Amino acid sequence: MIVGGGFGGLQCALGLRREPVDVTLVDRQNYHLFTPLLYQVASSLLNPSEIAAPLRKVLRRAPNARFRQGEVVDVDLPGRRVVLADGESLAYDDLVLATGTTTNYFGNDDVARHSLGLKTLGEALELRNHVLDCLERATVVDDDAERQTLLTFCVVGGGPTGVEYAGALAELVRLVLPHEYPEIAFGAVRIVLLEGGDRLLPTFAPSLSAYAARELARLGVDVQLGELVSCATDTAVTTRSGTSMPTASVVWTAGVRPADLVGAIPVERSRAGRVEVDDRLRVQGAAGAFAIGDVAAARDRRGDVLAMQSPQAMQEGRYVARAIAAGLAGREVAPFRYREKGSLATIGRSAAVGQIGPLRLRGFLGWVVWLVVHLYYLIGFENRFRVLLRWGWYYLRYDRPIRSIIRAADRSRRGGGPDRE
Amino acid sequence: MIVGGGFGGLQCALGLRREPVDVTLVDRQNYHLFTPLLYQVASSLLNPSEIAAPLRKVLRRAPNARFRQGEVVDVDLPGRRVVLADGESLAYDDLVLATGTTTNYFGNDDVARHSLGLKTLGEALELRNHVLDCLERATVVDDDAERQTLLTFCVVGGGPTGVEYAGALAELVRLVLPHEYPEIAFGAVRIVLLEGGDRLLPTFAPSLSAYAARELARLGVDVQLGELVSCATDTAVTTRSGTSMPTASVVWTAGVRPADLVGAIPVERSRAGRVEVDDRLRVQGAAGAFAIGDVAAARDRRGDVLAMQSPQAMQEGRYVARAIAAGLAGREVAPFRYREKGSLATIGRSAAVGQIGPLRLRGFLGWVVWLVVHLYYLIGFENRFRVLLRWGWYYLRYDRPIRSIIRAADRSRRGGGPDRE
Numbered sequence: 001m002i003v004g005g006g007f008g009g010l011q012c013a014l015g016l017r018r019e020p021v022d023v024t025l026v027d028r029q030n031y032h033l034f035t036p037l038l039y040q041v042a043s044s045l046l047n048p049s050e051i052a053a054p055l056r057k058v059l060r061r062a063p064n065a066r067f068r069q070g071e072v073v074d075v076d077l078p079g080r081r082v083v084l085a086d087g088e089s090l091a092y093d094d095l096v097l098a099t100g101t102t103t104n105y106f107g108n109d110d111v112a113r114h115s116l117g118l119k120t121l122g123e124a125l126e127l128r129n130h131v132l133d134c135l136e137r138a139t140v141v142d143d144d145a146e147r148q149t150l151l152t153f154c155v156v157g158g159g160p161t162g163v164e165y166a167g168a169l170a171e172l173v174r175l176v177l178p179h180e181y182p183e184i185a186f187g188a189v190r191i192v193l194l195e196g197g198d199r200l201l202p203t204f205a206p207s208l209s210a211y212a213a214r215e216l217a218r219l220g221v222d223v224q225l226g227e228l229v230s231c232a233t234d235t236a237v238t239t240r241s242g243t244s245m246p247t248a249s250v251v252w253t254a255g256v257r258p259a260d261l262v263g264a265i266p267v268e269r270s271r272a273g274r275v276e277v278d279d280r281l282r283v284q285g286a287a288g289a290f291a292i293g294d295v296a297a298a299r300d301r302r303g304d305v306l307a308m309q310s311p312q313a314m315q316e317g318r319y320v321a322r323a324i325a326a327g328l329a330g331r332e333v334a335p336f337r338y339r340e341k342g343s344l345a346t347i348g349r350s351a352a353v354g355q356i357g358p359l360r361l362r363g364f365l366g367w368v369v370w371l372v373v374h375l376y377y378l379i380g381f382e383n384r385f386r387v388l389l390r391w392g393w394y395y396l397r398y399d400r401p402i403r404s405i406i407r408a409a410d411r412s413r414r415g416g417g418p419d420r421e
Numbered sequence: 422m423i424v425g426g427g428f429g430g431l432q433c434a435l436g437l438r439r440e441p442v443d444v445t446l447v448d449r450q451n452y453h454l455f456t457p458l459l460y461q462v463a464s465s466l467l468n469p470s471e472i473a474a475p476l477r478k479v480l481r482r483a484p485n486a487r488f489r490q491g492e493v494v495d496v497d498l499p500g501r502r503v504v505l506a507d508g509e510s511l512a513y514d515d516l517v518l519a520t521g522t523t524t525n526y527f528g529n530d531d532v533a534r535h536s537l538g539l540k541t542l543g544e545a546l547e548l549r550n551h552v553l554d555c556l557e558r559a560t561v562v563d564d565d566a567e568r569q570t571l572l573t574f575c576v577v578g579g580g581p582t583g584v585e586y587a588g589a590l591a592e593l594v595r596l597v598l599p600h601e602y603p604e605i606a607f608g609a610v611r612i613v614l615l616e617g618g619d620r621l622l623p624t625f626a627p628s629l630s631a632y633a634a635r636e637l638a639r640l641g642v643d644v645q646l647g648e649l650v651s652c653a654t655d656t657a658v659t660t661r662s663g664t665s666m667p668t669a670s671v672v673w674t675a676g677v678r679p680a681d682l683v684g685a686i687p688v689e690r691s692r693a694g695r696v697e698v699d700d701r702l703r704v705q706g707a708a709g710a711f712a713i714g715d716v717a718a719a720r721d722r723r724g725d726v727l728a729m730q731s732p733q734a735m736q737e738g739r740y741v742a743r744a745i746a747a748g749l750a751g752r753e754v755a756p757f758r759y760r761e762k763g764s765l766a767t768i769g770r771s772a773a774v775g776q777i778g779p780l781r782l783r784g785f786l787g788w789v790v791w792l793v794v795h796l797y798y799l800i801g802f803e804n805r806f807r808v809l810l811r812w813g814w815y816y817l818r819y820d821r822p823i824r825s826i827i828r829a830a831d832r833s834r835r836g837g838g839p840d841r842e
Contacts, residue, residue, distance in 0.1 A: 029825070029826065030553065030557060030824070030825060030826050031824075031825035031826070031827075047468040047469075047470055048468075048825065048827045049468055049823040049825060049827075052825040052827065053825075054601075054824040054825050056597075056601035056602070056824075057601060057824065059601075060600055060601060066603070066604075068560075068561065069557045070561075086561075088561070117830070120830065121825075121827055122827065122828055122829055122830035123830045125827070125828075125829035125830070126829045126830040129829055132451065136451060136490040139489075140489065140491075140507075140509070176477075179481055180475075180477035180478060180480075180481060181477070182487070183487070386807075386810075389807070389810070402470040403451070403452075403475040403477075403478065404450070404451060404452035404469065404470060404473040404474075404475050404542075405450065405451050405452070406452075406469045406470075406473065406542055406543065406546070406829075407543055407546075407828075407829045408543055408546035408547045408550055408827075408828045408829065409538070409541065409543035409544045409546070409547040
C-alpha cells in the first residue's frame with residue numbers, strides 16, 4: 001500500500017513492478033504532478049496536462065499495481081489498515097507513506113486566506129487566472145491607487161519556487177504587456193520578491209544567490225531581503241519591519257509542512273514535523289511501515305536531514321521497493337545512502353543556477369543543464385516531446401501562449417439560467 | 422463597438438483593422454473559442470489552450486482594436502451606448518451584436534440543474550472531469566446498480582455536437598478502459614444518444630444520417646431516435662415515452678437560444694429568438710446597429726434563416742466590416758449573400774460525414790476533409806501545428822492523453838487549513 005503518487009510513491013510502485021506483490025497506490029488526485037515545472041503552468045507557459053501524467057496511464061507499466069483515488073485520513077499501524085475519507089478501510093502488509101507536504105502558513109490564517117499558493121495544480125491555475133484577471137481589471141479602473149494595487153505582485157519566499165515564479169512572471173509581463181495592453185504603462189507593473197533571510201536560494205552557494213538576485217533585478221523584480229510577512233489583506237501586505245505595500249496578489253511560497261495525515265497518526269516526528277525513519281527508511285515502532293520523500297526525515301551520512309527535493313524522494317522510493325522485495329526473499333538490504341544529485345533553479349530565459357557536487361553553474365550553461373535535466377525526468381515521452389516543442393517555440397518567439405482565463409464550470413452553482421463559468 | 426469575440430465578432434474586428442476607425446471588442450471571456458473542437462476538450466483529446474486563443478493576442482494584428490473584458494447587460498440603441506455588468510457605460514457610433522447563443526433547456530429547470538452542458542470551455546472541462554470521476558467512482562462502489570448508474574452516459578441531442586461527443590466518448594472508453602481500469606468490465610459502460618427527431622444530423626442528407634447512426638452503433642453507442650427527455654435527476658433520466666434509465670451523466674446538446682442580452686433590448690426577433698436583420702445585416706429600427714452570427718436571423722436568397730454555424734458568422738462579420746468601411750466612405754455595399762461552405766461532422770477515428778454543395782462525403786475521405794478544414798480554420802499557426810501533432814499522435818498511438826482531473830483552486834473556499842482543490 002503506497003499512499004501518495006508523487007515522485008517517491010510512483011518510483012516505489014514502478015520499482016515493485018516485477019516483484020511477486022500486489023501494489024495499491026492511493027492518491028487524492030488521479031495524476032502524478034511534475035511539481036518542479038508547476039510555476040510554468042502558473043506563468044502561462046505550460047498546459048496542466050504537460051506536467052500531469054494520469055496515474056493509471058503511468059501504472060500501465062506495472063501490471064501488479066492498482067490505482068485507488070481517495071484521501072487517506074487515518075492509519076491503524078498495529079492493525080495494518082488505512083482508512084479513506086469515504087469510510088472504506090483497506091488492509092496492507094507493507095505501507096509506504098509518501099504523502100508529501102502542504103503549504104505552511106505558520107498559523108497565520110490571514111495570510112492563508114488572502115494569499116495564493118503554488119503547491120498544487122489547482123493553485124497554479126488559479127494563480128494564472130488571477131494574474132491575468134488583475135491585468136484585465138487594471139485596464140479599466142479609473143483610480144490610480146486601485147490600478148497600482150492590481151499591478152503589484154508580491155511573491156513571498158526566496159527559495160526555488162519563489163525565485164522561479166518571480167522570474168517567470170517578470171518575463172510574462174515583459175513579453176506580453178507592451179504588445180497587448182496599450183492601456184497599461186509598462187513601468188506600472190511592480191513585482192516584489194520578499195525573503196525573510198539574508199539571501200535568495202539559501203540552499204545554494206552564496207555566489208549563486210547573488211547571481212540570482214542580480215538576474216531578477218535585471219528582469220525588473222524588486223528583491224527585498226530580511227522581510228517577513230506579518231499580515232495580508234485583499235489589497236495590501238505588511239511586513240514585520242512595518243513596511244506595507246498595496247497589492248491584490250500575494251503569492252505564498254515561504255514554507256511547507258508535512259501533509260495533515262502525518263499529524264493524525266502516532267509516529268515520532270522531527271522538529272519540522274517529518275516522520276522519523278531509521279537508516280532503512282522504516283517508521284520507528286511500526287512494523288511494515290516505511291516513509292519516503294518530503295514527508296520523511298531521512299538522513300545523510302553526516303546525520304543531516306535530507307532536503308525536500310525530488311531526487312531524494314525518487315531514490316528513497318526505489319530503495320524501499322528493493323527493501324520490500326529483499327524482505328520477501330528473506331534478505332535485508334544495506335542502509336539507504338542518498339547519492340547527491342545537485343540542485344538547479346532557473347531565473348529566466350537563458351539564466352539558471354545549479355550546483356552539482358563541487359560544480360557551480362550559472363547563466364546560459366546552467367540554463368541548458370536545467371533544461372536537459374527537467375526534460376529527462378519529465379514522465380512520459382509524449383510530454384517530454386511536447387514540452388520541448390513548447391519551450392523551443394517560446395524561446396524563438398518570445399511568447400507565453402496560454403493566457404486564456406479558464407475555469408471548469410461549477411455545476412453546483414448553476415441553476416436554470418444562462419451558463420456562466 | 423463589437424459585442425462578442427466569437428467567429429463573427431472577431432472577423433469583423435480583423436476586417437476593420439486597416440480602416441480609419443477605433444474598434445472596441447467586448448467579451449465576457451478573454452479568449453476566442455474554437456467551438457467546433459470543444460467536444461475534443463470534453464473527451465480528453467485537446468487542451469483548453471489549443472482551442473482558445475487569447476483575444477488580446479489575436480488582436481495584435483489589429484492595432485486600431487482594443488479589447489475590453491466584460492459582460493454587456495444592456496444596450497441603449499437610441500442613445501448609442503452599451504452598459505456593462507460592472508456599471509460602466511460605453512458610447513459607440515456603430516454597434517455589432519455578435520453575442521452568440523447559450524444552451525436552451527426549453528424551460529426545463531430540472532434538466533438544467535442535473536445535466537452537463539457542452540457550450541463553453543468551462544463546461545467542457547467540467548464534463549471531462551465528471552466523466553473521469555464517474556470511472557474512478559465506479560471502480561470502488563460495491564453496489565451493482567450504483568455502478569451501472571455511474572457507467573451509463575446519456576447524450577441528449579443528435580445534432581453535430583451530440584454525435585461528435587458521443588463518438589469521441591465511445592472512443593475514449595474503448596481506448597482507455599481495457600488497459601487502465603481492470604476493475605471495470607468493458608461491456609459495463611453504456612453510452613446512449615437520445616434524439617427527439619427521426620434521424621441524427623437532421624441538417625445533413627438522410628444517407629449521411631444513416632451512415633452516422635451505423636458508425637456510432639459500431640462504436641457501441643446506443644442510438645435512440647424519437648426520444649425526448651422529460652425529466653432528469655442526479656441518477657436517472659426519463660423520456661416522454663416513459664422509458665427511464667439510471668445515469669449519473671446527462672449531457673445536454675439538444676438546443677441553443679440567443680444569449681440573454683438580446684431578450685433585454687427592444688429589437689424585433691425571429692421565432693427562435695434571433696435578432697431580425699435586413700439584407701445588409703442591420704438591426705431594424707436601430708441606426709448604426711448590426712447583428713451577426715448565431716444571434717442574428719440573417720437569410721439566404723430564398724428567404725430561409727441561415728444555420729447557426731461558424732462559416733455564416735465569419736462571412737457576416739467580414740461583410741459588416743466592409744459595410745462600415747463603405748459607410749464611412751459614403752458608399753453603400755451590396756446586400757449580404759452567404760456563400761455556401763457546406764457542413765462537416767466527425768463520428769470517430771477515420772469516420773466523418775460532410776456535404777459541400779452537391780458533394781456527399783463520408784468515411785475516411787470525409788474525415789480527412791474534416792481534418793484539413795478544421796486545422797485550416799483554427800486560429801493561430803502555433804495552435805494549428807500543435808493540434809496536428811496531437812491528432813497525429815493520437816492516431817498512431819490510439820491514446821487520449823489528457824485524463825487528469827483538474828480544477829482551478831477556489832480561493833474563496835479556502836481557509837487556513839490544508840490546501841485542497
